[in-house]
Amino acid sequence: MTALFDRDLLRGSLDTMVLSILTGRERYGYEIQQELRRASGGRIEIKAGTLYPLLHKLETSGFVAARWDDSTGRDRKWYTITDAGRQRLTVAAREWADYVRCVGGLLGPILGNDTPGAIPEAG
Amino acid sequence: MSEQEFESYLGLLSRFLRLDARQRDNIRRELRAHLEEAIDEQVADGVPREIAIQNALEDFGDAAELAARFSKIGWQKRWIMRGTAVAASIGIVALWSVFSGNEPGARVIAQDASANRTSLHDTADRARGIPLGENAIDEQRLTIDFKDIGFSDAISYLAEQTDNNFHVFWQELEQNGIDRDQPISMSLRNVTLDQTLDLLLREASVDVPISYSIKNGIVLISTRSLQVSPSLETRFYEVRDLIPDWEPNLMTNPRNAEAKNYKHHMQVITDAIHRFVVPDSWLVNGGHGDISDVHGVLLIRQTPDVHRKVVLMLERMRELQPILSDNNGQQSAALGVNYAGR
Numbered sequence: 001m002t003a004l005f006d007r008d009l010l011r012g013s014l015d016t017m018v019l020s021i022l023t024g025r026e027r028y029g030y031e032i033q034q035e036l037r038r039a040s041g042g043r044i045e046i047k048a049g050t051l052y053p054l055l056h057k058l059e060t061s062g063f064v065a066a067r068w069d070d071s072t073g074r075d076r077k078w079y080t081i082t083d084a085g086r087q088r089l090t091v092a093a094r095e096w097a098d099y100v101r102c103v104g105g106l107l108g109p110i111l112g113n114d115t116p117g118a119i120p121e122a123g
Numbered sequence: 124m125s126e127q128e129f130e131s132y133l134g135l136l137s138r139f140l141r142l143d144a145r146q147r148d149n150i151r152r153e154l155r156a157h158l159e160e161a162i163d164e165q166v167a168d169g170v171p172r173e174i175a176i177q178n179a180l181e182d183f184g185d186a187a188e189l190a191a192r193f194s195k196i197g198w199q200k201r202w203i204m205r206g207t208a209v210a211a212s213i214g215i216v217a218l219w220s221v222f223s224g225n226e227p228g229a230r231v232i233a234q235d236a237s238a239n240r241t242s243l244h245d246t247a248d249r250a251r252g253i254p255l256g257e258n259a260i261d262e263q264r265l266t267i268d269f270k271d272i273g274f275s276d277a278i279s280y281l282a283e284q285t286d287n288n289f290h291v292f293w294q295e296l297e298q299n300g301i302d303r304d305q306p307i308s309m310s311l312r313n314v315t316l317d318q319t320l321d322l323l324l325r326e327a328s329v330d331v332p333i334s335y336s337i338k339n340g341i342v343l344i345s346t347r348s349l350q351v352s353p354s355l356e357t358r359f360y361e362v363r364d365l366i367p368d369w370e371p372n373l374m375t376n377p378r379n380a381e382a383k384n385y386k387h388h389m390q391v392i393t394d395a396i397h398r399f400v401v402p403d404s405w406l407v408n409g410g411h412g413d414i415s416d417v418h419g420v421l422l423i424r425q426t427p428d429v430h431r432k433v434v435l436m437l438e439r440m441r442e443l444q445p446i447l448s449d450n451n452g453q454q455s456a457a458l459g460v461n462y463a464g465r
Contacts, residue, residue: 028156029156029157030156030157030161047182047183048154048157048161048179048182049182049183049184049185049188049192052157052189053192053193053195053196056150057196060196068152074156074160075152076156077149077153077156
């Protein structure tokens with residue numbers, strides 16, 4: 001049984017993860033929560049009380065767009081990623097990779113040499 | 124009992140939300156859909172309904188805390204921020220400014236991160252002891268999408284997006300019949316703050332036009348005519364990047380070919396400004412503004428408004444430089460690459 005990741009560790013990257021989940025197709029809140037759990041192998045749980053304010057913040061910032069639809073039998077608010085959201089995601093993903101490399105480099109000696117950070121930066 | 128808990132949670136949340144009725148209803152509707160789905164799924168898995176409700180509510184946490192999180196976003200939402208301000212990287216403009224008032228000596232108009240400063244600035248200019256600052260007012264590009272936004276909210280939005288200080292003389296504006304809540308609708312893409320303010324203030328004006336000026340780095344908005352006694356200020360403009368084959372010691376022999384080339388290019392730049400940037404405002408055309416050049420730096424004395432237009436003019440010239448150089452058969456290859464990269 002794998003443990004959940006620490007909430008403090010996740011805090012800065014939840015919006016990036018939500019955006020990445022929306023790149024596939026249009027989704028609604030409950031589905032995003034489930035998908036995040038599934039895609040992380042059960043290690044990332046986003047509380048509904050965190051998810052919805054986050055979605056509304058992304059909507060306000062223009063990174064996602066939303067519409068109401070009840071044709072699935074349930075009244076749901078469906079979210080899609082916008083062009084601005086895709087751009088934001090690309091930037092955030094690069095920054096994240098950079099961060100991983102940097103922290104990996106710092107912690108490499110503790111963890112052994114098979115961490116990504118131990119690989120010297122190309123170029 | 125638990126069904127009641129479910130309803131009372133949503134009711135409580137609604138009451139805590141400091142948002143308008145429509146936004147409150149939307150949130151309630153969305154959360155209800157989530158709760159219902161989460162409960163149904165657990166019940167299908169054999170969890171007793173009462174426990175499923177409790178689990179689902181727990182997932183949302185404390186109603187007051189959740190409402191506070193939503194309300195914080197709602198406050199920003201008044202501006203309907205669809206666009207994002209993108210700082211364009213133009214740099215190398217509007218160096219330092221000397222105010223024409225009683226202030227002794229020079230003062231830097233608006234300081235900003237020196238991100239785009241070239242090594243030319245750092246070494247050559249510093250060595251000559253010229254103080255440098257940068258003016259960010261014209262370097263930002265904005266995307267605006269206002270739909271019936273209050274005038275004062277529109278101003279706050281611009282201030283926040285461009286990270287500038289704004290001061291509005293509200294009393295003065297209100298005396299002239301201008302309402303700070305009057306709705307503004309504007310949709311613009313990739314515009315400067317200058318252009319946005321021109322349009323916004325025209326939209327908001329009633330009888331007396333509203334104008335703006337920049338003093339000590341603060342954007343002032345008022346109905347007083349600011350044209351009566353223009354406050355002239357002197358700024359330095361780095362233009363050496365517009366001169367092909369510039370070298371620091373180019374001027375040592377004023378009779379050599381490079382020096383002539385330099386003089387020619389400085390003259391072209393000066394003429395272009397005289398002829399195309401508010402022509403009537405220059406001393407040579409009976410106005411008040413003046414230009415002189417010192418070693419690839421233009422010294423311009425003008426009103427803040429014309430300064431902003433000079434900045435835009437130089438910006439255009441920088442964009443066109445590769446094409447112009449091409450025609451002269453100079454530097455075409457190297458600059459062609461730069462141009463393609465823009």
